[in-house]
Amino acid sequence: MNAPGGSLLVAEGLRKAYGPTMALDGAEFSIHPGEVVAVMGPSGSGKSTLLHCLAGIVTPDSGSIMYDGQDLATMSDAQRSRLRRSDFGFVFQFGQLVPELTCVENVALPLRLNGAPRKQAERTALEWMQRLEVDDLGRKRPGEVSGGQGQRVAVARSLVTDPRVLFADEPTGALDSLNGERVMELLTEAARSANAAVVLVTHEARVAAYSDREIVVRDGKSRDMERVI
Amino acid sequence: MSIGHTLLGLLESGPRHGYDLKRAFDEKFGHDRPLHYGQVYSTMSRLLKNGLVEVDGIESGGGPERKRYAITDAGITDVEQWLATPEKPEPYLQSTLYTKIVLALLTHRDAADILDTQRAEHLRSMRILTDRKRRGDLADQLICDHALFHLEADLRWLELAAARLDKLKAAVHT
Numbered sequence: 001m002n003a004p005g006g007s008l009l010v011a012e013g014l015r016k017a018y019g020p021t022m023a024l025d026g027a028e029f030s031i032h033p034g035e036v037v038a039v040m041g042p043s044g045s046g047k048s049t050l051l052h053c054l055a056g057i058v059t060p061d062s063g064s065i066m067y068d069g070q071d072l073a074t075m076s077d078a079q080r081s082r083l084r085r086s087d088f089g090f091v092f093q094f095g096q097l098v099p100e101l102t103c104v105e106n107v108a109l110p111l112r113l114n115g116a117p118r119k120q121a122e123r124t125a126l127e128w129m130q131r132l133e134v135d136d137l138g139r140k141r142p143g144e145v146s147g148g149q150g151q152r153v154a155v156a157r158s159l160v161t162d163p164r165v166l167f168a169d170e171p172t173g174a175l176d177s178l179n180g181e182r183v184m185e186l187l188t189e190a191a192r193s194a195n196a197a198v199v200l201v202t203h204e205a206r207v208a209a210y211s212d213r214e215i216v217v218r219d220g221k222s223r224d225m226e227r228v229i
Numbered sequence: 230m231s232i233g234h235t236l237l238g239l240l241e242s243g244p245r246h247g248y249d250l251k252r253a254f255d256e257k258f259g260h261d262r263p264l265h266y267g268q269v270y271s272t273m274s275r276l277l278k279n280g281l282v283e284v285d286g287i288e289s290g291g292g293p294e295r296k297r298y299a300i301t302d303a304g305i306t307d308v309e310q311w312l313a314t315p316e317k318p319e320p321y322l323q324s325t326l327y328t329k330i331v332l333a334l335l336t337h338r339d340a341a342d343i344l345d346t347q348r349a350e351h352l353r354s355m356r357i358l359t360d361r362k363r364r365g366d367l368a369d370q371l372i373c374d375h376a377l378f379h380l381e382a383d384l385r386w387l388e389l390a391a392a393r394l395d396k397l398k399a400a401v402h403t
């Protein structure tokens with residue numbers, strides 16, 4: 001069952017303090033299936049903390065998070081990590097690929113962890129690498145590919161399990177304009193064709209312009225920019 | 230920039246004479262381009278005709294600049310609407326926005342809201358350009374990129390201005 005209004009993931013009144021720092025101070029969020037929502041705001045405003053709460057990685061001090069009709073707070077740690085593996089995908093700014101594995105093994109890893117046989121996992125991995133235009137890098141290790149290529153491999157890995165929500169935290173933060181743009185084009189195209197919703201954290205407007213709508217986080221409070229005008 | 234709306238906004242805090250309006254405008258917004266008396270006069274007679282201001286008194290022996298003007302309710306509504314309507318995003322619109330923000334602060338309106346409205350309007354334009362770039366050929370991509378980089382610069386300015394509103398508010402009221 002979906003939350004009211006057909007939202008897939010809804011958070012309300014999120015608060016999270018780290019010692020004296022209020023990282024989140026009453027933040028809200030909602031996303032529909034297949035929607036791309038940018039989370040913008042200055043550095044230190046609470047964007048990553050919001051993403052971590054939404055993904056069940058960090059537990060908020062108060063507030064509620066409903067995913068597909070389930071309250072994340074009432075789930076056990078084991079249930080939450082199962083949910084992350086089955087329904088969520090992740091892309092971060094740096095260092096997510098395992099350096100000892102080849103690129104195709106990296107992309108296949110989430111499937112292998114879910115118990116898929118090696119051959120089948122790598123075949124699916126290669127399909128995703130084709131969509132991200134990095135299938136020719138299969139046998140290379142992450143240290144042997146460029147930043148932009150590595151990030152496309154990471155996007156392929158995040159989508160290989162057919163997640164319903166892709167969490168991307170500054171996915172182009174370490175790339176130049178041209179490579180960042182290519183990653184965003186391919187990421188949004190792939191996510192749309194897989195009907196995955198994307199929570200896209202970025203402080204860059206040109207990256208946010210790939211989204212359907214944006215919210216702005218300032219001092220731990222969120223503002224839905226659709227309601228501004 | 231709309232001189233009419235700016236003069237109206239300046240009148241909101243109380244009636245002023247023509248010469249006083251010109252001085253306030255030059256001081257706050259006319260840094261490199263002070264108003265001519267002729268501009269003040271023609272603008273005020275247009276505002277009068279449209280019922281946005283009324284004459285509140287005339288100093289003896291004076292020309293048009295000696296008239297004292299007061300804003301009407303219709304004038305206040307007009308300022309309100311102008312402030313609330315986002316500018317069409319184009320490069321170098323900052324001076325208009327700067328004027329809007331200062332006037333909003335002067336008249337105790339929500340300047341942060343004006344910045345956010347503009348921010349949303351900019352991002353809307355950027356989405357359209359990004360989409361066009363995606364479908365277009367290389368020429369389209371370069372043209373759209375040019376616009377996108379300019380809009381991004383505007384947007385950064387909007388964020389910086391939002392972060393400095395408290396300081397600006399203090400400065401504007403001195």
Ligand SMILES: Nc1ncnc2c1ncn2[C@@H]1O[C@H](COP(=O)(O)OP(=O)(O)O)[C@@H](O)[C@H]1O
Pocket residue numbers: 018021022023041042043044045046047048049050
């Ligand atoms: N694990 C943590 N321990 C202590 N403080 C943290 C932690 N994570 C975030 N913070 C603080 O919370 C605030 C918000 O951080 P973050 O969510 O990372 O912001 P953003 O992603 O917008 O840059 C910052 O002041 C940051 O220093």
Ligand SMILES: [Mg+2]
Pocket residue numbers: 047048049169
């Ligand atoms: Mg962050």
